[in-house]
Amino acid sequence: MTQAVQTAIQASAERLGPPVYQLRNVTRSFAAGRIKALDPVDLDLREGSFSAVIGPSGCGKSTLLKIMAGVTPPTTGSVMLYGSPVVGPRTEIGMMYQQATLFPWLTTIENVLLPIKIREGAAAATAKREQAQALLDLVGLTGFENVYPKQLSGGMAQRTSICRMLITEPQVLLLDEPFSALDELVRDFMNIELQRICMSRNATALLITHSIPEAVLLSDTVYVMSPRPGHFVEAVDIDLPRPRTLDMMTSPEFGEYVRHIRNRLDLEAASA
Amino acid sequence: MTMATERDLGRPVTVEPASFPETVWTEKVTIIDLIPRSVAMIGLLVIVLTLWWSVHHFQIVSRIILPSPQEVAADIIFVGKNLLSGGYMLAALWITTKEILFGFAIAIAIGFTLGVIVGETSFGERALLPYLVAIDTMPKVAFAPLFLAWLGFGIGSKVALAAFIATFPIVVGTAAGLHASDENARMMFKSLGATRWQTLFQMKIPTGLPHIFTGLKIGAVGVMAGAITAEFLGGGKGLGELIRVAASQLQTPRVFSLILYLSALGYLLFWLVVFAERRIVFWHRSTVAGIETRH
């Protein structure tokens, strides 16, 4: 198991840039140690890489992401980002959650500008309005900048929250099932869009998902997690050319990857 | 029936013509739900007035205790004229209004502050909340003699009791509102590195506004009760005093009409709060007494 992870780390090291995230021996337990949410997790994310984490519900994926984002501390272990320890929220990080979490008293564009307002103040937010507008245009929300979230559909709200993540120009994207509330068609569109954004900015991304095809479509490496307490049982390198397209999903190799990961997950579920 | 031709997977949607009975049906509605609001309200008023009139007319209770609707109506007009001509009743109304407004303003200031301390700090929750709950369970009008002893028979003691009663629902509403934000929103602010003040003012308070306004609406009702109770017990020159005097002289029509004007004042204050809520919390459908009004 660690063997597989080791080789995967080496393999991606050859292809990609310097390490961005380095996690060593990260664990997390709740309720004074009675609930172990994360077994020791080691992870290296290289610059410009796209990785996905897939695993059964409750295995500790969100917990891992929160630790990486500096929102909650780990119980043991170390998290390094760009060579310095993560001991709190960092401005390099952009996060996206399963729910869009837009605030109903702010218009679409004000929601997008919220991170700037919090970090740099209201004046800076006003100055970035044009950039926010450009982002909204990019995701097809032109004309909706001044409406309130109540008037947005689920997909539109989720697109707004992408813009909110991107407005700070994060070098690292941490995505916790960002599109799981969307229908299949919108989701595919968003995934391709996400890939485009990551590639154009050389951003490093970690995506948590329950969808195996989604993980394979987007990732350079898919990490498979065990049931709780979660740890990585396998790293699957996806050797498909970039940019990925939706057509690739019908190719035999794609199916092979999906099958392999599904079998691995089934195996873990059975042995739990 | 046409079938797919060639190698297309799809085919046009076709159905065979048929003659079925119409299946347009209506949902069952009872007649009572169909009555428009205005008709319902006037109808109910007529029923109540008729009952009232018959009780008076057939002398089911003594006429001294229960005046006729006509007598009360006449007195309402009399009081209204006095108010409009700037008579002594207007002065009384003005005093009571001042008591209510000052009382409410003080209740909002103290209630909101305490609510933020209780809802936001663990000190407030651990140390302050138990005492507040203990005081809240007391019958607060029982404090009226104390306020009178401390603040005298002027407007101060009335303001104090009014504020005292209205403060607690505002504390509870504010504290509950600050806990209303969900995990995702809090995590978002945390991951953006927001300060405690930013989180409080830009997320927790706006999220809690519907709860805060619920507290304000309950407080607006309490403030009236407090002011009038204090006037009953401590004299002064407000509307409550007029009611007390009229009752002691068995002028029951006057009592009824003064109560009506008093409730108009309370109604006004309540709707002022509702109006403010609709303006400020525009994203949230405001409710009156927890019941959504159908439109």
Ligand SMILES: Nc1ncnc2c1ncn2[C@@H]1O[C@H](COP(=O)(O)OP(=O)(O)OP(=O)(O)O)[C@@H](O)[C@H]1O
């Ligand atoms: N604050 C907490 N207190 C106690 N236990 C927690 C807490 N947060 C998470 N857990 C536990 O840790 C485990 C992992 O939770 P986590 O949210 O990371 O799962 P997940 O893999 O993201 O699941 P899902 O796919 O359903 O989102 C769960 O069993 C959960 O019960």
Ligand SMILES: [Mg+2]
């Ligand atoms: Mg999760």
